[in-house]
Amino acid sequence: MEKFSYRIKNIKNSKIDPHLREIIRKKLDHYINLLNENFTSRNVELLGIVTYCCKALKVSGDPLTAENIVEEVKAWEGSKYTPEEILAIFNKVKNLIN
Numbered sequence: 001m002e003k004f005s006y007r008i009k010n011i012k013n014s015k016i017d018p019h020l021r022e023i024i025r026k027k028l029d030h031y032i033n034l035l036n037e038n039f040t041s042r043n044v045e046l047l048g049i050v051t052y053c054c055k056a057l058k059v060s061g062d063p064l065t066a067e068n069i070v071e072e073v074k075a076w077e078g079s080k081y082t083p084e085e086i087l088a089i090f091n092k093v094k095n096l097i098n
Helices: 018-034 041-060 066-077 083-096
Strands: none
Touching: 018 083, 041 066, 041 083, 066 083
């Protein structure tokens, strides 16, 4: 399996505030750990969709529950992902949504 990496800290001539760069680096590291470095298109897409749906539920004032997240992801993606796949990612990201 090919190993992916990034180096946001070593961007030459970056105008990104160093503090912001560190926040971005930490978030990327955290999401990499959530996926256990399994960067298949399917896993990365599901992580993004679940994260987006969690934020959408929060903004709309709906409770961030397992039932609501499965329903929301299904509304976007139909039967592409099983409830088990959705909930596995949801349980990893639900406390990160702010």
